[in-house]
Every structure is written in structure tokens, then in C-alpha cells.
Amino acid sequence: MRWYANIASVGGLLPIVTCGCALDGPRYSTEHLEIQTAFVEPLCGGDLQRMELFVENVQEMLGLTLADRIDVFLWDDFSDLPNCPRGATGCYKRGRHSVYTEFSSLNHELIHAMTAELGRPDHFFNEGIASALSGNALIFKAVEPTASLGKSALDVDRGAAAHFTRWLLDTFGTSRWRMLQASRGREDDFAKIYGVTLADAQAEYFQTAPWVYPPLFQWEAPPLLPASLGWRGEVIFDCASEDTLGQPLGIGVGRTLRVTEAGDYDFWTSADLVTVVRQFDNGVLSMAEAEAGADWDFPVPNQLRPFGRGVAVPGGAIVTLSLEEDQYQLIITDIDRDAERAGVVVFPHLGPVDVIPESP
């Protein structure tokens, strides 16, 4: 197995990877990734498509071309990650061009892997780019981002670094960012590359940066189709399908819901549950929405697993959610992996419902 080959090649480091936890899972190849999982439950067509699209998207945005495939070792939790600092949810090892991670940090670590050959700047910029493009909405933080300059990778304020880095990319373009990434990323490097001091750039940032940047990459599932009232559909749990995610906690089928009118909507599914995640497809959010961020019903998408974040609607119940005009990702999930299909229904909330709608 590729895993053994990798272990053999690192010789003296063997003791930290003897947990054996990666040996049971299957292996997958995509155009840019070699993936080995530490769990036996299969990844599905949607997982692999989503990972590959993410890599292609980042390459395109940053003008990168991957010379070699990245080896990805994927866990379903981070309590036992070999090679990474204790408590880390993932890490990238340059020497092996390998990512060791649980789901939630996969995108972040993939960006480290993709940008590694450019250079190794100050952690502020290195963590900034990895967090800026990893698929989350980026929220302005009322701190001076550059206060993190010179800090360790673990101590950098990643949210602030990500928001600032995204602003740098949007304001000055990719080519200067590439030069910055190839430099040491210190203040004098910055001034030389951008023609403005870091302090002045930060002052301009405070004046002009939007409160929230929507995610740069979203996996888009097929649409949930309109019905006479609202939307409904039947999904099939087929792991080979590109709309299906298969992960340790269940198998899920993705659907995209486009809401054109804000209001209360009732959700119902015959599956074990459906998670609902807002995608912020309408661009930059208002300051009011950003300030209310802590209270959002719909956290930003950060999940490569159906149970990551979002609102979970349990099967068999009618649950009312307040939706803004936006796009939402639905993952209809079967936990036991024994169901073949399930129905999902979304309709405008018209008041108390006496009769549970039939599965379509």
C-alpha cells in the first residue's frame, strides 16, 4: 500500500505513525490527490469530486500548477493525528508533500500543500492564504491583523490574517501575492513588493475592506426541484454518484435550494436528517448581518462532512427555519447506510401543520 511505502521512506520517524489508524481505510486517486482514509466507510463520488474541484479552483485563482500529486491522509477526528502538533486538526509536511488531517482542516492543509513550492513566508501570510481560500466566509475582525506578524503558526489570528490576505488579493492581484509568498513576508519585503508600507496598507484596509467576504469555493449539488408548493425531491443513496457524500457518520446526498423570497419555511425529510447550510451566494453581506454573525442560524459552509456545521433537521418532524433570500446547501443523510432512497420537502410556512406531507 502507498501508506507503507510512505512510512518506509521516512525511516526514523516511524514511531509517531505507528497508531495503525490509517491502514484500514480504502485508497482513492483523483487527478491531483492520492487519498488514504483512516476509516473503513467509503468516500463517495461527491467527496472526490468536491476535493478535486477545490484543488482546481485554488490553482486557477492563484495561478498555480501542481507538479506532483498531494498525498492526503484523512481521519474522521483529530485526536490521533500522527506527525501533527498535539491538538492540531491537520498539518502539511513539506518533506513528504503529504497532508495529515481530519475533514474540517482538509481544504486549509491542501492550500498549504499547493502553495508550498512558492516559498515559506511569515506565518501571518502563510496561514492567511490557507485560511482565506479554504471555503469559509471571511468575517472582519476588529483587531489589527498585522499584530500577528512574526507569531508562530498556532498563535496567528487566522481569521484576521485570512480577511486581510483576501483583501490583499482582491486589491493588488495575484502576482504580487505570489511574490510575497516567495519572500520572507517581513515588513520590508512587503513594502518592496507592494510599494506601500504594511502599516499604510493596513490603514487602507480598515477604510475599504468589506465586512464579510463570501466563500470563494462552494461545491454545488444538483437543485432541489420546485413543486406546486415549495420544493420536493427524492434522493437515492448511491455512493458512486457525484451528488453523494459518504463519510464515517453516514451517507448523504446533496441538493441546492435557491430561496428567492425571505421568510419562514418548513422542512421535512424521510431520511434520518437533513442539514441546511447557507451559502451566501448573494455576495458581500451587510454590516448588520456581519455584526449579528455570532447569532446566525446558518453558519458558513466549512464542512466536508454532512455533520460539520449547519442546522440539522431530524427526520420525520416538520421544522420551521427562517431563510433569507440566498442559496442553501441541503445534505439529506442516512446514518445507518441501509436506506436506498429518501424524500425531502420544503415549503413556505403557512402556520401549524396537521398532516405530515407524504414522501414524494
Ligand SMILES: [Zn+2]
Ligand atoms: Zn495552517
